[in-house]
Amino acid sequence: MPNRLAIVGIGQTYHTSKRPDVNYAEMTREAVMAALADAQLSIKDIEATFMANMETFEAIYLPDHQMAAEAGFYGKPGLKVGTGGTSGASAVAEGFYFVASGLYDVALVIGCEKQDCGDTTAAISAAATPIWGKGATTGAIGEFAKQALSYMKTSGAKEEHAAMVRLKADRNACRNPYAHLKLGLKSIEDVLKSPYLVWPLRLLDFCPQSCGACALIFASEKRAKKISKKPVWVADIETVHQEPFRAGSFGDPTGKETYTQHVACERLYKRNGITKPRRDIDLAEIYEPSNWEEMNLYEHFHFCGKGEGWKLIEKGITEIEGEFPVNPSGGVLATNPIGATPTIRVAEAALQIRGDGGEHQATREVKTALATALGGPNWTVMTLLKRSL
């Protein structure tokens, strides 16, 4: 049995498309200092750091080498992980493994990305080898265009439903002081008039490129109770990978059906006695690169039956005031500093459990929350958080 551990400090920067005022080590420091302040700890209390960043998105290598001093792991273990879109959740998994093992009592988990430097979409296209997989890749947007087409065809969802997902994200983001895009969209038409990126995905169907960082402090059970009045327990985590070029489950070349989400759900839900996710979990912060994918993910995570994801959005079930809020923060559609994006999902889910969501606190009580991440060829990380164990 792993040792119990909790999140005792949460910090994030504000998120925006351009931060010429800081370099990315300085930007990351803002989140680290915010998390330390939240936990009322000093950097001396941190025993090890796990950081996530997609090197090459900023067109450099060894980002950990650049920010050992700023992020506070000078002279200490500082392990960087890069697993594409899931990086920020892989760092959470690393923190979980090391603290749960009993090796460290207090650890820092950081996700950061500064997308005003470099070219992320170009770098994602380069995630395919230069000799295979580039042809029809067009970065992440092309991939999610295929999934959207496939979702549309099999579920009966209309583009109006996708627009409703964006409207929900925008309403929530407008209530979140840290969110990036706060567009004040009024109607479905506002979304449907935005230009195409890769047909049928529009500009407003897809997540933005943001600059930002997020930091979490993990503590073992003994230390957590002393550090925080409101520790948020990391009950469990599951991460599943697979090889490239076969993003979808076998037989689905469009990538709508997935293997890793299926396996991750099966394992995480089984270990934690979750039989009806929408009843057993109170809220979710999911990694939704496109508004079409959000509806698809509702189905993959078993929040509803097959082909019914769009009905949850139509009925308002996943709204902030709804029965099962999804992404009250505004989600990835509003804010996407890639290396930090999955860390923010965990941070926001933890804030909801603490009741510290402020303007974007869910109406219903949140005792159990799920944070998910998606990246690479549909890699998956799922983190289960609880108010009490």
Added chain:
Amino acid sequence: MAKKKVKETTEKSPKEEPEYVRIKFNQPRRYDWSTGKYLGHFYAEAKENKKIVGNRCPKCKEIWLPPTPVCPKCKVDMGWDWRELPQTGTVFQYTYLVFPLWDPHYGERWANPYASGIIKLDNGVFYRHFLEEQDKEKLKEGMRVKAVWKEDYNERGQGPSDILYFKEIGKE
């Protein structure tokens, strides 16, 4: 012990906010890449014989593209059982790029717009490639297409790119 007085180098924070600096990015440079044994065979067949080849799993008998040393489904060693794939197929799904994209490997901007698709080859294997038809009104699922190769031998040797695009059958 008396505190050492540290001389301040900056009296107050600078008046001007920092700005971006533009980094010069010069191409070309040499960039080599190894195909590996399996993809290497695909490359050789494309270059020498204008053939699309995949390898077949000894256990589940599925043919994989790109060719792979380990079956993605059964996780067994694939051996060396090669199958030539048909060069005709049906458009299973298509999309087209509207926004401009940089290619980081070649440092060039991609054509814009262009269409690509998932093609179900006539033996059922899926293959993703460019489509010749660029007019979105004429693109259709179920469209019958065939591979069009680079004819010049010396221009081939780029694996999948040895096929220029898939072109609608009967449209000459």
